[in-house]
C-alpha cells in the first residue's frame with residue numbers, strides 16, 4: 049500500500065518536471081523575443097544608453113539566495129534609477145514584465161541558461177513571493193546595490 053503510493057507520487061513528480069522543462073525550452077526563447085529583445089538585444093548584451101547586458105553578468109546572482117530574489121523582483125516590479133553594469137552607467141526604465149508567473153519562469157530560465165550558463169531556472173515560488181512584496185521600481189534599484197555588494201557582479 050505504502051509502496052504503491054510512493055511510486056505514484058514519484059511518477060507524478062517526474063511528469064511535472066518534464067512538463068515544466070519543455071515549457072521553458074519551448075516558450076522561454078519566444079518570450080524573450082517578444083518581451084525583452086528590443087532593449088536587451090538578441091545576444092543579451094544590451095545597448096549603451098538603452099538597457100544593460102543580461103549576458104555573462106547574472107551568474108553570481110543566479111547562484112545566491114538574495115540574488116535570485118532580486119532577479120525575480122526586477123521582472124515583477126521593474127526598476128528605475130541609474131545603475132552601473134560592467135563599468136557602464138545606464139539610466140533607463142525597466143518596465144515590469146506583463147507575464148504570468150509561469151512565463152516569467154520560462155523567460156528568466158532562458159536568460160540564465162542561454163546567456164549565463166545557469167541551467168537551473170528560478171522557481172515559480174520566487175515570482176509569487178516577489179509579487180507579494182510588490183517593491184517600487186526605485187526600491188528594486190536599491191535592492192540591486194545591496195545584492196551586488198554582497199555577491200558581486
Ligand code: HEC
Nearest residue numbers: 083084087098099127128129131133138139140141142145
Ligand atoms: C523598454 C526596455 C526594456 C525591456 C522591454 C526589458 N528591459 Fe530589462 N532592463 C531595462 C533597463 C533600462 C534596465 C536597467 C534599469 C535601470 O537603469 O534602473 C533593465 C534591467 C534588467 C535586469 C537587471 C540587470 C542587472 O544588471 O541587474 C534584468 C534581469 C532584466 N532587465 C531582464 C529583462 C527581461 C527578462 C525582460 C523581458 C521579459 C526585460 N528585461 C525587458 C530595459 C528593458
